[in-house]
Amino acid sequence: MKKVLALTFIFIVASQIFLFFIYHRGGDKGIYMVAEIEILDEELYRRYTEKVYPLVVKYGGRYLVRGGEAYTISGGWQPERIIIIEFSSMEALKECFGSSEYKAIASLREESTRSKAIAVEGIGNGL
Template sequence: MVKGYWVAHVTVQDPERYERYKAANAAAFKKYGGRFLVRAGQSRSMLGALKDRHVVIEFPSYQAALDCYDSPEYQFAIAERGEAGDIDLAIVEGYDGDQPA
């Protein structure tokens, strides 16, 4: 089964409120098998302008990634976040095909 991913780029505008969002989103990520691959470590933009913080979350499937976003648990986390961050988020299906030799 092909995995699903959340790819987010964030600029935090209210750190205290953003921490509440992070605490609230844990329930949804646990329920749907979300696993952080990237969570706001060091980064360097090589092309274009990006936000300050980058997050990649892996889910067992694309459907699980979609279900997590639509879940009551994550919708609660969104309400907790409010306007605490400027966020771009894409939910993408993983790739399980041929790789460069």
């Protein structure tokens, strides 16, 4: 009986330690770029997206939302297109969008869309 209780105790402690690290692993918060886009020229925008996607990936970015249906909850906001990209840090995001590679294609976005974008820090794994 003592052996069963000891093994149960060890299992409970080990699982609590595991859960602690899952939910509190070093404060990884992530940085999220959120953009609202109105497409003015489909062809130019397609050329831009073909070039920006591999660039974002190169700098560690990960697309979470690329368009898709949006449901208005309040305020009458009805964006044509929303983009959300996750980066590991603000530095990685700034390196990506400040790079000479991005600057070379930025005019495609500027000419093909009307857009607004921000970067915001996430809350990490904690609640």
